[in-house]
Amino acid sequence: MGKLSIYGKKQLNPGESALIDYSSFTLGIKRNEEGWYLKSFDGVNAGQEINIDEIVNGTYxxxxxSNKLILTPALPVKPMVFKSSRIIISPRQRLTFFVKIPLVLQVYASKKQDENLLTEFPLHQISNTWFGETVNGEPAFALESDHYLDLKTIEADERFAICPISIFNNDNAALEIERLIIRVDQMHLVKFNDHLITSQVKLEYRGKDYLSSVSYGFSKILHGENQEIVAKPRNPEGKSMLKINFHFIKNIYRSE
Incomplete structure (x- = not known):
């Protein structure tokens, strides 16, 4: 993946070990005759030495x-919920903004094929949440990200992907975004310039009583002329769908 130094191929002969720093953890790798020991060393302070003999305490x-591992980024396995009380879109207006999606490290043996996937490590700690009502909602991850109106203001960080979101408010009232679900499991991951970028999310909001439409696609400006696809969707669906994409917190207090 070019300059993305924390990804790529790792070649080790039997008996050899390696440590790779991923900021939030250090990955320990040890090659056996026909397998691999992998161990995540969490909470390692800067300058702290890691005993490579402890790698065998990890999972085998x-x-x-094959003496080759493939280390590659992927999007999270579940959708992510973006919370905001600072975005309001006027009627018949379109807003495009960007959020940062924490990535997952995938480890493959020999080749990047589904059957060769050994395991995954989150590159940033994320917490579980729930989107929607108690009865008909769905499990998701909480997205701890600010929103950005200009892509150029986002520094390249190989542990995150940039997600472009375009919302058209096709309603007669202003749209205040409270909770928005981003179905990253249905999106591509693309490398363009120095960034990893997800599929563009295009949403049409039609009011609280209607399902909104959503589609995922590419843009020449955001993804380049010929897209360099790094990861395909985990859960591919059709290009255009009617879904519950917004959730509004109901006021349980009533004025007398």
Whole structure:
């Protein structure tokens, strides 16, 4: 992946070990005759030495004779919920903004194929949440990200992907975004310039009593002429869908 130094290929002979710093944790790798020991060292302070002999206390993956690992980024396995009380879109107006999605490290043996996936490590700690009502909602991850109106203001960080979101308020009332679900499991991950960028999310809001439409696609400006796809959707669906994408917190207090 070019300059993305925390990803790529790792070649180790039997008996050799390696440590890779991912900021939030250090990944310990040890090659066996026909497999790999992988251990995540969490909470390691700067300058603190790690005993490579402890790698064998991690999980052993029996994968065959290939001495090569593929380390690659992926989007989270569940949708993410963006919370904001600072975005209001007037009627018949379109807003495009950007959020940062924390990525996952995938470890493959020999080749990047589904059957060769050994395990995954989150590159940033994320917490579980719930989107929607208690009865008909769905599990998701909480997205701790600000919103950005200008892509140029976002510094490149290989642990995060930039997600472009375009919302058209096709309603007669202003739209105040409270909770927005971003279905990252249905999106591509693309490398363009120095950034990792998800599919563009295009939403049409039609009012609280109607389902909003959503589609995921590419833009030449955001993704380039010929997209360099890094990861395909985990859960691909059709290009255009009617779904519950916004959730508004009901006021349980009533004025007398």
């Amino acid at each position: 993956y029996h994968s065959g004779k």
